[in-house]
Ligand SMILES: C=CC1=C(C)c2cc3[nH]c(cc4nc(cc5[nH]c(cc1n2)c(C)c5CCC(=O)O)C(CCC(=O)O)=C4C)c(C)c3C=C
Ligand SMILES: [Fe+2]
């Protein structure tokens with residue numbers, strides 16, 4: 094028994110649940126997808142029935158605009174297929190570890206299919222012994238990871254899935270994420286540098302563009318999102334190790350009348366136009382391609398840059414299934430597993446208590462009391 098390889102022992106069934114936002118799978122899905130988004134209390138924190146009616150109103154008004162956005166990319170979001178690729182790659186890597194677990198990756202999207210209810214039922218049918226929740230958001234926000242995990246726990250209760258849960262909170266400076274990003278940014282930067290040299294213009298400026306959030310999400314709720322975005326960008330810049338790099342962080346995709354965090358990506362593109370500098374745009378909060386990268390960055394912002402006669406506009410692709418990103422996710426799963434073994438599972442009844450968080454100094458989640466045995 095002592096010398097028996099792990100693969101010959103009965104392995105525990107470990108479900109890894111990958112969360113993302115989800116996107117419409119066709120033009121008819123755009124309005125209900127938007128309704129689900131605006132009806133989430135993590136996005137609009139009004140009590141019902143006010144939130145419900147406001148979500149109906151905003152989704153009806155925004156649907157034609159959003160449909161036009163998705164029309165540019167075949168009327169639907171590619172997010173699910175790309176997330177499925179990540180899930181497959183991660184599952185293969187985890188099952189190659191021979192560490193006593195049979196792993197299966199499941200996907201739960203927050204605002205479109207596959208919804209948490211269906212995925213939780215699939216996890217139950219598979220007979221998982223435990224669950225690791227893995228948001229595909231390196232930086233924590235209550236509007237994204239927080240909302241998905243809360244909804245997952247609701248779904249577990251609904252379908253009677255009782256396997257213990259441990260949540261990976263965030264991984265803004267995970268070495269795999271940072272190295273994969275730095276490698277891709279370096280390629281984009283060098284391309285832009287060559288084009289700039291040919292045109293006889295100065296060296297490019299890097300814009301790390303993250304999805305924005307309303308200011309109150311940071312100042313009132315205490316989300317660590319913005320400070321973690323800055324940490325991610327700094328870590329990528331450090332890894333690239335290019336002397337005198339001109340770079341900054343900015344925020345895209347503003348919706349609605351509230352005040353959002355800034356500076357906005359549009360403002361920074363306009364400033365680059367005035368300065369006459371070439372641009373390299375790096376999406377730092379997204380790990381897959383979708384409307385916000387393929388339409389907003391590649392079409393809408395590029396048009397602004399062209400109008401302003403910005404000499405070079407290079408957009409770096411998201412990490413998707415880059416092998417180093419996937420091996421970084423393996424590290425996150427392993428560390429979350431160690432936290433589960435050491436401290437026990439998340440507190441089911443409480444949204445955040447007991448999560449594994451590698452970024453304790455800035456993360457609001459870490460300020461919640463942790464499991465027994467953790468300082
Ligand atoms: C880090 C990721 C994201 C944060 C933070 C986030 C916050 C947030 N988003 C909206 C409103 C919309 N977001 C939309 C699309 C969208 N958002 C993210 C990620 C984050 N959102 C992704 C990955 C996508 C793309 C989905 C896809 O195409 O597959 C949309 C729909 C598109 C549109 O109409 O522009 C809206 C609306 C708010 C209000 C918010 C924080 C409060
Ligand atoms: Fe969004």
Ligand SMILES: [Fe+2]
Nearest residue numbers: 262263450456
């Ligand atoms: Fe965290």
